[in-house]
Amino acid sequence: MKLHALFAVAALSLSALAQAASYPERPVTIVVPFPPGGSTDNIARIIGAKLTERMGQPFPIENKAGATGAIGAAQVKRAAPDGYTLLVSSLAVFVVNPHLQKNLQYDPTKDFDLITVAVQAPNVLVAGPAGTAADVKALLADARAKPDSQTFASSGSGSSDHLTAELFWQQSGTKGVHVPYKGGAPAISDLLGGQVQYSFANINAVLSHIQAGKLRALAVTGDKRSPLLPNVPTMTEAGVKNVDVYSWQAVAAPKGLPPEIRSRLNKEIVAAVNDPSVKPKLLEQGFEIVGNSPEAFDKFQAQELARWKTVIDTGNITAN
Numbered sequence: 001m002k003l004h005a006l007f008a009v010a011a012l013s014l015s016a017l018a019q020a021a022s023y024p025e026r027p028v029t030i031v032v033p034f035p036p037g038g039s040t041d042n043i044a045r046i047i048g049a050k051l052t053e054r055m056g057q058p059f060p061i062e063n064k065a066g067a068t069g070a071i072g073a074a075q076v077k078r079a080a081p082d083g084y085t086l087l088v089s090s091l092a093v094f095v096v097n098p099h100l101q102k103n104l105q106y107d108p109t110k111d112f113d114l115i116t117v118a119v120q121a122p123n124v125l126v127a128g129p130a131g132t133a134a135d136v137k138a139l140l141a142d143a144r145a146k147p148d149s150q151t152f153a154s155s156g157s158g159s160s161d162h163l164t165a166e167l168f169w170q171q172s173g174t175k176g177v178h179v180p181y182k183g184g185a186p187a188i189s190d191l192l193g194g195q196v197q198y199s200f201a202n203i204n205a206v207l208s209h210i211q212a213g214k215l216r217a218l219a220v221t222g223d224k225r226s227p228l229l230p231n232v233p234t235m236t237e238a239g240v241k242n243v244d245v246y247s248w249q250a251v252a253a254p255k256g257l258p259p260e261i262r263s264r265l266n267k268e269i270v271a272a273v274n275d276p277s278v279k280p281k282l283l284e285q286g287f288e289i290v291g292n293s294p295e296a297f298d299k300f301q302a303q304e305l306a307r308w309k310t311v312i313d314t315g316n317i318t319a320n
Contacts, residue, residue, distance in 0.1 A: 020260030023083055027058040030086045033072025033093060035065045038184060039202055043119060043249040044088035046282070050272035059086075067101065068158055068319070069093040074105035077112070081256030083265065087112065088251050092158060095304040099312045100158045100319040109305070112252040114297040115266050118273050119287040120248040122222030123164045123200045124229065126215040131197035136219050136238035139198070143174035150176040153196040155184040157319050160247040163308060164200035164221055166315040172240045191215065202247050203228070203286035221245040228286055248290065250297065266294055 028051070032044045041063065048059035064072035073093045079085035087093070094108045106112075125136070131150075133139035143150055154162035157180045169175050179196050181187035184205050191199050192214055199206075200221065207228060209215040219238040220226050235243040251269055253262070270291035272278060279289060292300070311317075 020258065020264050023261050023264060024055055024057040026084065027060055028055075028084050028086060030059055030061050030088050031072050031076050032061055032063050033065060033069035033087070033089050034063065035183065036063050039121075039204055039247070040088060040090045040249050043287075046278060047088065047118060047251070047269060047272050050275055050278055051268055054268055054272065068097055068156060070097050070101060070104060070106070073097075073108075076252070076254055077106040079254045081113070081254040081258075083253065083257060083261040086115075086251055086253050086265070088118075088249060091160060091248055091250075091304065091308075094250060094252075094301055096158045096163065096308055096312075098305070099309050100317065108301070111255050113255055113257040113262055114294050114301060115251040115253060115262060116269050116294065117248050117250040117290040117292050117297050117300060118269060119282060120246040120290050121203050121287045122220045122226060122246055123161060124203045124206060124210070124220045124226075124232070125168075125198065125200050125218045125235070126191070126206055126210065127198050127218060128191040128194060128196065128215055130194040131216070133198075133218065134216075136233075136235070136240065139218065140172055140174060140239070143172075143176060148175055148177055150198060151179050151196040152176045153179050153181060153187040153191050153199040155187050156180050156182060157317070158312075159184075160245065161187075161200045161202065163311055163317075164243070164245045166317060167245065167311050168200065168235070168240060168243050170311065170314055171242050200245075207286050226286065228284075246288075262294060 030044050030048050032041050034040050044061055048061055051059045064075055069089050069092045076085055076087040097104055098108060127133055133142055152165045162178060190196050203226060206215055210217045217229055217232045219233050219235045220229060221235050221243055223244045225234055273289050273291050
């Protein structure tokens with residue numbers, strides 16, 4: 001009897017290995033839960049194109065926007081866990097929405113098999129033409145002299161730029177006015193036009209405007225200076241500690257993904273973002289390569305969930 005059981009286990013193992021070896025046998029859909037043109041969509045298309053080269057099947061992108069990524073995430077949750085539907089999303093889906101949205105149609109800790117955090121990028125505190133502060137010290141002095149007089153644009157409530165501003169206010173003992181937009185593009189447009197004064201924007205979204213002199217970079221939120229902005233201090237160097245924040249894009253699949261396929265996807269995606277034809281382009285845009293293991297992603301998600309829950313609860317933040 002035991003021998004039969006051993007043979008059965010061995011047969012299942014061989015079947016799983018054969019399945020992983022032949023995967024993928026048809027196109028693999030990458031669901032991006034945001035509109036085309038943003039940072040997450042950009043990363044998904046770069047990864048998809050390289051996976052198509054490496055794995056011999058198309059990896060088409062399906063943009064399913066709405067509810068800060070929750071609609072697309074719920075769609076992926078309902079898909080078959082066979083490796084033919086993947087989710088590429090920013091931190092909102094994985095660690096922020098559960099704290100902001102009631103009746104969320106997915107649980108990021110139970111409904112997905114995490115594959116890898118592909119890339120991360122620090123945010124950068126920028127001043128537009130209407131922002132008068134020359135540096136963080138001046139901004140804080142102005143905020144303390146005239147509370148709630150400074151306006152900070154974000155790409156939406158619960159976005160990394162919004163939460164970074166909230167964390168900054170909490171750590172510095174100041175408060176500004178949050179001005180949420182429906183996406184990063186309109187937020188940056190109004191920042192450039194002088195309708196709002198400041199923003200904690202994703203570095204890749206505002207780098208060209210900083211380089212053109214249209215926006216002033218006051219500080220980056222990384223734990224070290226950005227090689228793209230070597231003269232811009234970190235937030236710690238500028239005098240405000242514990243505001244080390246990175247936006248990030250990650251890959252996941254519906255819960256129940258065969259371990260061999262999960263391992264294969266992790267290996268291929270990590271290789272894709274580190275490819276010599278890809279990595280330099282990502283670095284030039286301000287992204288940093290992460291490419292961690294599923295186990296490391298699990299641990300990172302738990303840390304980020306706890307961190308942003310504290311920020312959201314302390315700031316009494318709600319989804320607008």
